[in-house]
Structure formats: C-alpha cells, structure tokens
Amino acid sequence: MNRIKQKLQENPSKKLLSIYFTAGYPEPEDTVSILLELQNSGVDMVEIGLPFSDPLADGPVIQRSSEAALKSGMTTTRLFNQLENNREAIDIPLLIMGYFNPILQYGVEKFCRKCSEIGIDGLIIPDLPLEEYQLQYKEIFQQYDLLPVFLITPQTSEERIKEIDSASDGFIYMVSTAAVTGGKKGFGEEQKKYFHRVSKMGLKNPLIVGFGIKDRETFQQATAETNGAIIGSAFIKQLNDHGTSGISNFIKTIR
C-alpha cells in the first residue's frame, strides 16, 4: 500500500505534521541527513522540493534556497542518487514537490519510474493543473503508484473542489491564503471560515493545509478542522538560522 494512504488511515484523527525543504539546501549532500532528522523528530511526512530556476508560486525564502541549491550543483539526478538505497532507514511517506519543467526534461515516464524505484509516494507539481494532468499524464502516474496531489485555494469554487476531490486519491493540498509561500500574516477570520467551509464539504480526501504555517499557533489554527499542515518557508528559515542541528528543537516548538 502507498505509504501516504497508510499514514492517513492508520490514525485518522491525528493532526499530521509535514515538512517541506529544498533538496540540496543548505548543502548539496544534506538531503538524507535532513530526512533522517525529520523522521527522528516525529515528523509524519516530508515534501522534498526539487529546486527550479523560476519557482513562480514561491516567496523569497524558498526562491533563495532553490537558487542556492542550484548554484551548488543540485540536479534531479543527484537527488535521485541521494535517495537511492535509503528507504530502509526512512519509512515515512515522501513526496517530491517540484515545478513541471525539470520533470518534463528528465522525461515524465522516466521520472515517475525512478520515483517509484526509490520509494517516492506522491508528487506535488504546482504548475501541472488537473486539466493538463488528465489530458496527458494520468496513466503514467497510476502505473507507478504515485499519488498526484492537487492544490485548492480560498478562491477555488466548490464545483472545482469536488472535481479535484474526485481526481485525488491521497490528500488535497489546501493553500491557506491567496499568496505565494512564506506569508507572514498569520490566520484570521477569513481563513478560519475557509477551513471550516471546505472541511464541511464531505470530501473523500483528507485536507492538509500549507502556505503561511510557521509556528505552533498557526499549526493549530490550520489543523483545527483539517487533517494536517505543511511547514515550508519557516522550516527553511530555521535552517538558515540554526542549520541542520536545530531541526529537532524546531519541530518540538510546533507540537
């Protein structure tokens, strides 16, 4: 069984904590040690960011980490090499989150095959929307048991949320706010209403919230009526400040 599904089913009431980090940052060979550190700190799931030159849904923190990773020589092939033979030590679900162009260059089929060989469970490709996915790539994802994760936002219509729900088979990535990653504002009434509204829609997929979650308070707000939350920019910021040795302390401050 796909590890994401397993994780979501084994304890449905648990609020999952998921972490995003950019592969190859701060140092190209940090990927595996960060993954181990996250797993040991009790993180439930990880999104490994595939660095891209033009990350247009990301704010400055993730942009800079991508730029730095690329500059120090991170590539798709290098990431795959790092992850090879590590699936015994790391048993939490792993997703790759990346923009579509590097995947297209690698070859979508070859990319998916490689992901499945090294134990990647799902893909989040922000610029591969539902329509294009269904038009050309759905069969390939299914062939390799990779769960596609689609995003919804406060502006997504109910009708489209339902469409995305029926095309998804893992979880729905609920973007908290109309903003790129790394928002600083915290959550207000508007977000609470949105979390509430969508959680009451009776969707078949669990909801995991991302964008703008940075501490215990925002984690709790985001997960009050959903199944979990993803921390990205705030995690990278802590890597900037404290390096990989600060990881477990950071996770403790969240839950």
Place this chain on the structure above:
Amino acid sequence: MSYQVNEKGYYGDFGGAFIPEMLYPNVEELRSRYLDIMQEEDFQKEFRQLLKNYVGRPTPLYFAERFSKKYNTKVYLKREDLCHTGAHKVNNTIGQILMAKRLGKNRIIAETGAGQHGVATATVCALMGIECVVYMGEIDIKRQAPNVARMKMLGAKVVPAKSGSRTLKDATNEAIRDWINNPVDTHYIIGSVVGPHPYPDMVARFQSVVSEEVKKQLQEKEGREAPDHVVACVGGGSNAAGLYYHYLDNEKVNIIAVEAAGEGVLTGKSAATSALGREGIIHGSKTLLMQTDDGQITEPYSISAGLDYPGVGPMHANLFRTGRGEFISITDEEAMKAGLDLCKLEGIIPAIETAHALAIFDKRKFEKDEVVVVNLSGRGDKDLNTYIEHFNL
C-alpha cells in the same frame, strides 16, 4: 491543417495552461469570457475608436523604394513605429485594458523588459484612470532609464524584480506572483503572445489588426491581399503574430521569423530560441525554451532587450516545428548595421528589435517581383544610447 489555436488552447504540441491552482480562477474567467467579450459590438466599437483616434491607426504600409532597389525586390514596411508610444505593443494594451474593465478589475499589473510594454501599459492605465504596477528586472531598470521615467510620469509604479537573473523572465515571475497575491481585483496585462492559454490567442487577436490592415493596403497597392513573404522579429512573438495572423492558413504566403542570435547562436550569448530551445514550460505555456539539460531556464542574451526572452510564444514554436515558418537568426552586429542602413536609405530610425528583421536581406535573396512585407515593429528612440555606443556617434 490550421495554425491557429485549438479549443484546448494548443497550437499543435504547444501551448496549454500550466498554471498553479492559485491562478486558475482568474485564467479560467478570462478563458471562458474573452471571445464573447471581444465579439461584443460595444467592445469592438470602443477598441476600434481608440485604435483610430488614440493610437493613430491604420498605420501606413510604406513601399520602401530605395531599400527595395538595394535588395532588388519589393519591400513594404508596416509602420507600427508610428503608433502612439512608438511600437506595436499598444495594440495589445488597448485591447487588454478594455477587457480588464469588462471583467470588473480595477488594478493592472504588467512585466516589461526594455520598457516598451511597460510604457504601453502605463499609458492605457493613465487613459482609463486605473492603478498600474509594472515589474521590471533590476538590471533592466538600470539599462532602460528613460522608459522607467516615462512609466513614472504616466503614473505607474515600477517595482524592481530582484529575484533570479533580474531581467525580463524574472519580471514576469514577479508579475505572476503579484497576481497570485491579488486574485480578485487585478488583471495581468501580459506583453506578448506568451503565458497560459488564452493569453497567446488573445494577444494575437489584438495584434491581428496589423495583418487586417496589410490585406487592405496591399490590395490597393498591388492588387492582391497576400504578399509572398511576411517578415517579423520574434521576442515573445506578438508583432510577428499580428503580421502573420490573417496569413497563417494561407500557405502561399511564406512566413519568416527572425530571432536574435546575440553574439552568435553557438557562443552561449544568444536568444535564438528555435535553434537553442527544447520543449519545456515557461510562464504557464508549453513551448520551445532555452534551458539546461536539467530543465533550469537559462538566461538569454541579445543587444536588444525586447528579444531577450528564453522562450517564444506557442504559436511560433508550432510554426517552427511544423516547418510552416522559416526561422532565421541575426547577430547583434548584423542587426545594428541593418538599423543604421535603414536610417540612411529611408529616413527611418528603427528599434533594434526591428532591425533584426531588416537584416535578413543581407543573408537571404528574394526574387525581383516578390512582395515582402516587414513589420516595422517600433522606432529607435529608446535605443539611441545603444546606437551611440555601438557606432561611436
């Protein structure tokens, strides 16, 4: 076979809408409404009226007699340089500002490289009294100071794009990020036939006034609507799309697309996308794209800021792949010389972008009685500094 967009938003293998979900409501609203809005009588009336009285259309189709004599063929110049603001860009911004109003948007964002599209956008925003924010690469802001000042005089806010390589592609990224952050009240006026569907088609339709006029004008002058060749420079490809538009499916008309070779196609300092690009995704569109083997978008180079884009509109990618278009690349040096030649031969100072299109006559022969229409996409005032430096004027 048609070279126009299909109902899924593709030109052959190219196009589509590869956008993050955050942009979906805006892009989908535009997609579902743009054709209806453009066909409204009231929209057409206002669009035509502004093109005539504000932009100064129709622009002349000028028979370049001395230029023709030099190259022993019949060359007509479509004088987009005579448009208000000095280039074809304004045809699109007039159309899009009217579109934005009908979509109920009250804030405009745009990207710009050389500043021509930024100026054209700031201009129509001033005309309509709408807030305008233009993203421009930090490096381009330094290179194009007069256009930055123009935008400011017109009331626009110019925001430096400080990410990535700090040029046009990054300005476009920043504009897209702004749109993600402002999903309700804002319309993004993209500056060329690039971006997610329906942008390439919408911009091509607004620019198609160029070939609509050429058809009529050529009928008067030559007794036929269609020339033998249509020639345009291609950055993103909007002036080219405008000139090709009504001839796309008439295969008797040869389409010539001119790209910037920079210092030479193989020097590593080039913007010749058809020669150097591979299929990829940039700014929401599947198209030909200059990139590394790992799929990272690379920085193009051309002396002309308006051709300095690592991709090309999906219409043109399809013209290249299908062989419908003939693609020629022109170096900085060749373009600069052709620009100066036109000054001396015809008394017209062309934009350096446009000079690339003119430079093909030194490389490619045409028959004596063939009719060649070149899109004179813009005037060279904005490029005086480059001309001065290059020729020690």
